Amino acid sequence: QVQLAESGGRLVQAGDSLRLSCAPSGRTFSTNDMGWFRQAPGNEREFLAAISWTGLNTYYGDSVKGRFTISKDNAKNTVDLQMTSLKTEDTATYYCAADPRKLLLHRYTDGMKYWGEGTLVTVSS
Secondary structure: OOOOEEEEEEEEEOOEEEEEEEOOOOOOOHHEEEEEEEEEEEEEEEEEEEEEEOOOOOEOOOOOOOOOOEEEEEOOEEEEEOOOOHHHHHEEEEEEEEEEOOHHHHHHHOOOOEOOOOOEEEEEH
8 A cells, every 4th residue: 555654844934935745655655656646725625746666757846846846755765845035925735646657647636545644734925
């Protein structure tokens, strides 16, 4: 069973940077495409970024392109989301996701197969 453990969410101020990490279980890290999504109260789930299982390809949602960076840390076996220039509208629960299908990354914008429990990011003004 695939398990995804997110960490790093906390209260920050607008303009700050924050790094989220996702630790997948077992061989998930090396065999699955990975992604980050978020959901704010009252809003639909939003795709943020995806990275291929090789780590060679990335794809971003328009709302975070240029501010957020997804990466794989092979030493720690984590998939990280580096967030910069945070805005109050970035406040949401952030979810790590994984998918074994190896699709073109833009096809994951509607979701992935496996999900973590989420980590809360609150950006204050």
